[in-house]
Every structure is written in structure tokens, then in C-alpha cells.
Amino acid sequence: MVKIVLTGSSGFVGQNLLNYLSRENFLLRPVSLRSTDNISDILSGDAIIHLAGKAHDLKNVSNPEEYYQVNYELTKNLYNAFLKSDARKFIFISSVKASADQIEGGLTEDHIPDPQTHYGKSKLMAEEYIQSQVLPDEKSYYILRPCMIHGPGNKGNLNLLYQFVSKGLPYPLAGFENQRSFLSIENLCFVIKEILERTDIPSGIYHLADDDALSTNSVISRLAEAQGKKPRLWKVPPGLISLAAKIGDKLHLPLNSERLQKLTESYVVSNEKIKKALGKELPVSARDGILRTAQSFKNS
Secondary structure, eight states, X not given: OOXXXXXSTTSHHHHHHHHHHHHTTOEEEEEOGGGOSOGGGGXXXXXXXXXXXXXXXXXXXXXXXXXXXXXXXXXXXXXXXXXXSSOOEEEEEOOGGGTOSSOSSEEOTTSOOOOOSHHHHHHHHHHHHHHHSOOOTTOEEEEEEEOEEEOTTOOSHHHHHHHHHHTTOOBTBTTSOOOBOEEEHHHHHHHHHHHHHOSOSOSEEEEEOOSSOBXXXXXXXXXXXXXXXXXXXXXXXXXXXXHHHHHHHHHTOSSOHHHHHHHHOOBEEOOHHHHHHHTSOOSSOHHHHHHHHHHHHHHO
């Protein structure tokens, strides 16, 4: 039985991964890096999955130093301990935000990283440290960059959008055409399982996303479908919405130019490299993944 050391097991991704891998007969040992003085004492396993980190604070109220202390320094110390341990695989959950905050076209691993936030910069520093170290022949590392992850237990933006739809409120930004990549938690767990089980997947950086990017309109339609509702999509002219956002800039209203951009921008992530390495298709389609997540909101 493969023994796995898992950090960050208490979060949304950690809880789902813990349940998924346990069903697949892996022996998991959740550990807390903050409650130990000597990291080497807790690294007893065949592989390490490093999920623990400081998440992106969308309200920008966090102390920037916390990102570097948690996302970089902690990862650096853990990876150093891994290199000295008997563990053979190190899986670091980074983020596409370590590569780019805004993109045109599809984001691939060849893109030269240019993160603009402390979150993205701290994740990139951790990636670069891992890549800079001499890797023994019997060991391998995997830097996984997921896009927006969703699934049961997720309390993020999809949940907020679900609540919006459930109240029967019309979505007034349907006139904007965008495409965004999402990642079902099941697909993330599947990729990690494959990496743990196999020896033919090369070390490196891999972007993780579902196969198809979805428009916000399509996402709202799926969320409505899960509730047995018809989506209320209002195609207010984009020029009029943009004008309202500029007024919001001056009057400090909830709808401003920055928020409008976040709601309507495209962010498409390519998963071709990881699929080629696996030689397999991902088990959950983008649309089915959104629908399953919406149904989990309904059931909870």
C-alpha cells in the first residue's frame, strides 16, 4: 500500500483528495507543518502532496509577507526535507496565477511567467526553488498549476453565483462573451492518483483544467438547470454596462471597472501537456463537472 504524506488536508481540496485517495486504497497521513519544529520528523511515506498554502485574498487585506512565508519558505523547507527523505515523489499544488493573471488565447506551460500579485509571485518563487535543486535519479517532482477548482464543499465564486441564480435574479452581463477554464475536483484527484501510481510521467510543470472552457452564460445555465430553473440572462448592451462601471469608479459603487473586468474577462488554460503525459482522457467533462457542483450546493 502506497503511503502518502498530505499537507493542507483540512481545506476544500484536501478533504476531497483525502476521501478520493482513501477509496483508492492509498494510506494517507495528514500532517500540519505549523505544529512541528522539525519537518523531517513527519516525512515518513512514499510520496508527499503539498497542498498547504495561503490562498489568494481577493479583498487585498492580507499582509504580503504572509504569502512569501507560507507559500515560499514553507514549501522550500518541505522540499529540502523531501530531498533528504526516502520519499520518491513530491507533488506541489501551485496555481495558474504563478504564470499569469491575465492572458490572451490559451495559457500553456511555455508562457513566460509574469505574476502580478503577491500570491502568484510567492507560488512562482516556490516553483523556481524546486526546479533549481539537484534531483536524485530515484526521485521526481510535479508542480501542478490548477485553474479555478470546484466541487462539493466549495465555498467560492461558483457558490455565490449559485445563490444569485437561486434567488431568481437576472444576470445583466449576458451581453459579454467570455471563455473561462474550470477544474472539477474529480479531475484534479484523478491526475494526482495517476501520478502516484505510475512511473512513466516525467517531472515538471503541468497546467490542470477541464477540457472545455465555458462562458459565464453557460455556467449560469448549468446552475439554473441543477435547480430546475430557466436561466435569466439579460443582454444589456456592453457599452451601457461599461459606462455604469465608470460611474461606479467615481461613486465607489459595487459595480466598478475592475469588478466588471473580473466578471467578464476570458481565462483559458490548456491541459494538453498533462493529457499527453497521462495518455488518458479526463473522467469528467467541464459541463458535467459544473452540474455536479451545482447539485452538491442544492443537496447541502
